[in-house]
Amino acid sequence: MSPTSRRVCQALLYEIGAVAMVTPILSFAFDAEVSSTLPLSVLMATIALSWNYVFNALFERWEKKQTTKGRSWQRRLVHGAGFEGGLVLVLVPLTAYWLSISLWQALLAEIGLLLTFFIYAIVFTWAFDKVFGLPASALETKQ
Template sequence: MTPTTRRVLQALLYEAIAIAVVGPVLSVAFDKSPASTLGLAVVLSSIALTWNYAFNWFFERWESRQSVRGRSFVRRLAHGAGFEGGLVIILLPVMSLWLDISLTAALVANLGLLAFFFFYAIAFTWCFDRVFGLPASAQAGDGDRV
């Protein structure tokens, strides 16, 4: 499988499973119709994908102007905090309006989603790699230790 095909398949499967899980959970948590929360899950997923692309574009532009190259632990923390923080800010009003809840309730829901996605991303990636194999960038070479 080509790297591009692998990335597209991974993103599509990741989002499809997330939508299938998040939609019903939001329905139960906020006593809303499953159709409504499934629609919300699709919107949230679309926003997250768009934000991911935009944020990484901006971050890499900023990063390219830095005198120190590479991705230190601190830079990785800044990247993660910037991405997740921006996503929470973007999603708060969407969730609040869609579910007809307060911004505080939307923040609590967002924190729950962040916790879910932290563990889901780890589990999904592990399962995806088991089914489809590791990408070339993660495969051990002849002289590499595993």
């Protein structure tokens, strides 16, 4: 699979799972109708999808330059933290606005989602790598 098609496939599958998970969580946590939280979840997923593609391209560029190849759990933790950390900057204000809550409440909600997605991101990328194999950036290269 080419790096581009791999990133697109990975990002789409990841975000489909994310929407399925976030919609009922937001609905329950804020006693809101699914008709309100589903569009928010889709918008959040669209933002995350764009960030996912950009972040993975940057991460793989960095990863390719590393002397140690492969994806250790430490590298997966760095990957998950970097991806989720970047989303906080956009999703907290969006959530506050959409649900008419304070930035503090949105941050607390986002922290809960981040903890959930931090684990989801690590497990998902591990499973994705098991099914589709590691990207070229994580493989040993012969010199």
